[in-house]
Amino acid sequence: xxxxxxxxxxxxxxxxxxxxxxxxxxxxxxxxxxxxxxxxxxxxxxxxxxxxxxxxxxxxxxxxxxxxxxxxxxxxxxxxxxxxxxxxxxxxxxxxxxxxxxxxxxxxxxxxxxxxxxxxxxxxxxxxxxxxxxxxxxxxxxxxxxxxxxxxxxxxxxxxxxxxxxxxxxxxxxxxxxxxxxxxxxxxxxxxxxxxxxxxxxxxxxxxxxxxxxxxxxxxxxxxxxxxxxxxxxxxxxxxxxxxxxxxxxxxxxxxxxxxxxxxxxxxxx
Amino acid sequence: xxxxxxxxxxxxxxxxxxxxxxxxxxxxxxxxxxxxxxxxxxxxxxxxxxxxxxxxxxxxxxxxxxxxxxxxxxxxxxxxxxxxxxxxxxxxxxxxxxxxxxxxxxxxxxxxxxxxxxxxxxxxxxxxxxxxxxxxxxxxxxxxxxxxxxxxxxxxxxxxxxxxxxxxxxxxxxxxxxxxxxxxxxxxxxxxxxxxxxxxxxxxxxxxxxxxxxxxxxxxxxxxxxxxxxxxxxxxxxxxxxxxxxxxxxxxxxxxxxxxxxxxxxxxxxxxxxxxxxxxxxxxxxxxxxxxxxxxxxxxxxxxxxxxxxxxxxxxxxxxx
Numbered sequence: 001x002x003x004x005x006x007x008x009x010x011x012x013x014x015x016x017x018x019x020x021x022x023x024x025x026x027x028x029x030x031x032x033x034x035x036x037x038x039x040x041x042x043x044x045x046x047x048x049x050x051x052x053x054x055x056x057x058x059x060x061x062x063x064x065x066x067x068x069x070x071x072x073x074x075x076x077x078x079x080x081x082x083x084x085x086x087x088x089x090x091x092x093x094x095x096x097x098x099x100x101x102x103x104x105x106x107x108x109x110x111x112x113x114x115x116x117x118x119x120x121x122x123x124x125x126x127x128x129x130x131x132x133x134x135x136x137x138x139x140x141x142x143x144x145x146x147x148x149x150x151x152x153x154x155x156x157x158x159x160x161x162x163x164x165x166x167x168x169x170x171x172x173x174x175x176x177x178x179x180x181x182x183x184x185x186x187x188x189x190x191x192x193x194x195x196x197x198x199x200x201x202x203x204x205x206x207x208x209x210x211x212x213x214x215x216x217x218x219x220x221x222x223x224x225x226x227x228x229x230x231x232x233x234x235x236x237x238x239x240x241x242x243x244x245x246x247x248x249x250x251x252x253x254x255x256x257x258x259x260x261x262x263x264x265x266x267x268x269x270x
Numbered sequence: 271x272x273x274x275x276x277x278x279x280x281x282x283x284x285x286x287x288x289x290x291x292x293x294x295x296x297x298x299x300x301x302x303x304x305x306x307x308x309x310x311x312x313x314x315x316x317x318x319x320x321x322x323x324x325x326x327x328x329x330x331x332x333x334x335x336x337x338x339x340x341x342x343x344x345x346x347x348x349x350x351x352x353x354x355x356x357x358x359x360x361x362x363x364x365x366x367x368x369x370x371x372x373x374x375x376x377x378x379x380x381x382x383x384x385x386x387x388x389x390x391x392x393x394x395x396x397x398x399x400x401x402x403x404x405x406x407x408x409x410x411x412x413x414x415x416x417x418x419x420x421x422x423x424x425x426x427x428x429x430x431x432x433x434x435x436x437x438x439x440x441x442x443x444x445x446x447x448x449x450x451x452x453x454x455x456x457x458x459x460x461x462x463x464x465x466x467x468x469x470x471x472x473x474x475x476x477x478x479x480x481x482x483x484x485x486x487x488x489x490x491x492x493x494x495x496x497x498x499x500x501x502x503x504x505x506x507x508x509x510x511x512x513x514x515x516x517x518x519x520x521x522x523x524x525x526x527x528x529x530x531x532x533x534x535x536x537x538x539x540x541x542x543x544x545x546x547x548x549x550x551x552x553x554x555x556x557x558x559x560x561x562x563x564x565x566x567x568x569x570x571x572x573x574x575x576x577x578x579x580x581x582x583x584x585x586x587x588x589x590x591x
Contacts, residue, residue: 009342017373024358024369031360031401098356102417105320106374107346270323 009109017108021116025090026123039086043079043128044135050075051139054199062201065230072141073153073229074198074222076132080125080161081193081218085185087121087165088172092181095173100269111263118165125161129154145231153228156247160221163254170258173265192218197226217250224248271334273298273425273456274319279328281314281480288314290480291328296458296473298424301451303471304460305569311480312460313353316429319458320350332425349418349426353433355410356417359403363394363413366402367420374421381420388416392446408439415446426450428459432466444469464569474569476576483576492566497539499571500548503561504532512557520547532560537567 029036055067062070094100103113133141133154143150171184195209196202196218202210213219220243227242274296281289289311296302304312317323319330321341329336335343357366364385371381389398392412397405402413411431418426431447432440447470450457461467467474468488476484476491484491500521502513510527513534518525521544525536538544545564552559567575 013375020369020373024361027365028358028360098352098354099358101317101320101322101352102350102356102370103373104322105345105348105350106370106421107342108373112373 009107009112014109014112014115017112018116018119021103021113022119022123025117025120029120029124039083039124040128040131043083043132046079046082047072047075047132047135048139050199066140068136068139068141069144069230070201070226071199072132072136073157073226074196075136076129076154076157077160077218077222077225078193078198079128079132080157081164081189083125083128084121084161084164084168084189085181086124087117087168088175088181088185089178090120091117091169091172092175092178095269096177104266104269110267111259114169114259114262114266117169118162121165121168122158122162125158125165129158129161143229145228149228149231152244153225156221156228156244156251157225159248159251160217160254163251163258166255166258166262169262170265173262173269192216196222198222217254220250221247271298272296272331273300273333274302274458275331276315276319277329279315279318279330280326281311281318281323282326287480289318289325289328292477292481294475294482296456298456299451299454300472301447301457301459301470303467303474304458304477305462305464305467305474305573306460306477307462310477312462312477313429314480315477316350316427316458316460319344320348320427321345347423347425349421349423351411351415351418351426351428351431353430355402355407355414357402357410357413360401362399362401363389363405363416364398366413366417370417371420376421384420384422385416388419391449392416393442406439408435408442411435411439411443412446415443419450423455425456426458428457430460430462432461432463440466464573468569476573478577484572488569489566491569491572494572494575497537498541499535499565499567500538500544501561501563501565502534502548502552502559504534505558505560507532509557510534512555513552513559516551516555516557517548520544520551538564 050071051068055071094103100113145153168185171188172181175181175184195213196216197213198218202213202219205213223242224244224247225242228244272295274294276292276294279289279292280287292311292315294304294315304315306312314323318325319332319337321337321344324338331337332344333347335347337344358369361369367385367388368378368381371384372378376384389395392415394409394412394416397409402410405413415428415431428447432443435443444466447457447459451470451472459467459470472487474486474488474491475482484494486494500517502517504510504513507529510529510532514525514527517534517536521536521538521540523537525534527534542564545562549562
């Protein structure tokens with residue numbers, strides 16, 4: 001037997017391996033034009049549906065704001081959350097097909113597969129964000145708080161999406177099939193997205209629900225993005241209590257917690 | 271040093287004892303067969319060796335590395351081909367191999383070179399640049415095997431490499447596996463096909479209910495049954511009863527009748543002498559015989575002898591259907 005160098009699994013390996021794996025997942029997506037189309041058309045449909053169906057019912061906008069200006073910030077957050085099951089699906093598919101068995105039998109960094117997966121999902125989330133912003137601008141949405149605040153808001157929304165993707169990855173490893181992913185993810189996602197300040201002001205909800213909605217991380221992130229997009233002059237009258245620092249803390253807490261749990265779970269997959 | 275060493279390996283899944291004290295030693299460069307029916311614990315053993323599953327008790331070493339304490343080192347000396355093809359179906363055959371090579375730290379040029387070699391060798395050169403989902407089942411399996419070889423591992427685990435393949439693809443897979451043995455790769459192969467173990471393996475361990483029940487070369491296992499088998503095939507099924515009577519009288523053993531194959535078989539310790547007696551008696555009774563032969567027992571008969579059960583080859587039927 002010839003002597004073999006055992007690649008040490010350091011940070012350099014992690015970077016190289018996870019980029020290779022992210023590239024692989026991207027190619028897997030791009031070779032399926034039908035899937036690509038639906039992934040990027042769905043968010044557009046969602047935005048248009050909510051703006052024109054709900055927006056019409058909310059006469060004269062909210063607090064003097066047009067509905068599109070009120071709803072776009074939260075809608076970006078919601079769309080990214082609705083896209084998060086893709087992480088669980090993709091991971092579960094790799095598990096079912098035996099791809100994970102092969103990966104786990106290779107001398108890779110223990111986090112390489114998951115980090116690669118999230119890299120891909122982050123890129124995808126960024127693309128979706130840009131698409132929604134373009135659609136929003138076309139139907140009348142404007143950034144009122146200046147360029148720096150706008151970029152800051154987008155960054156907060158995107159980082160939250162990354163945190164959610166890590167949570168989604170854990171669900172993907174916990175359930176037995178893609179069908180179960182569907183059920184599990186949506187059971188968790190729907191209450192979080194709808195009991196929040198994404199589509200309607202929290203004040204319009206029954207009293208007992210307001211407390212829940214106000215402290216829902218989805219609301220916290222949406223409000224932070226909203227405040228940055230609208231600027232203090234417009235956000236003030238709306239009583240948007242956005243706190244970018246708390247929103248960022250939620251994103252990092254999600255990412256850190258579910259990264260740690262995910263890597264642990266990955267090692268112990270049956 | 272043994273390439274693979276398993277000592278008293280136990281793995282429970284709840285109440286199920288998938289492995290119940292398995293011992294196994296594989297010499298470097300050998301092709302070793304793990305033969306047993308579905309649920310015997312073959313896959314569990316391979317998954318533990320490939321560091322995918324932890325043992326409940328006992329130990330396993332691959333090239334001297336402990337699969338639990340030194341999993342990373344084990345991963346750097348093994349290749350794994352599981353029961354299902356685990357290639358990326360939207361990537362081409364070549365892309366699949368290059369990706370797995372580069373993941374293992376091989377530079378792009380070398381990975382491409384090795385991928386090209388493997389694709390040639392496994393008769394996939396023509397399909398190399400097509401997405402793997404256009405491949406037939408046999409081609410996907412060969413690609414999967416190539417994928418497990420791209421890092422040049424000295425030890426290879428093949429978990430039922432031909433299950434579900436048609437006979438032609440199975441033969442192709444066999445010829446590929448034979449070349450590995452020749453090259454000095456240590457191969458641990460699980461199979462429920464007796465013929466496969468007989469054809470490919472230097473050493474065979476028969477396992478049942480998570481333990482080894484016999485081990486040796488195919489020849490040694492056949493010797494365990496003792497003696498040989500005398501086999502008579504007739505033209506007219508109506509004569510089977512008569513033939514069975516004659517054969518049993520000659521060998522002093524039970525004669526098994528297979529009406530579909532119009533075949534009577536019986537173990538014998540007398541060798542040619544019993545063939546001679548059977549021939550003489552059948553001739554005097556004027557029974558027309560299509561075929562009369564003396565052969566060594568098949569591994570299926572060995573398994574039957576050891577466990578009292580046949581190895582169920584349901585997958586083979588699936589393929590034929």
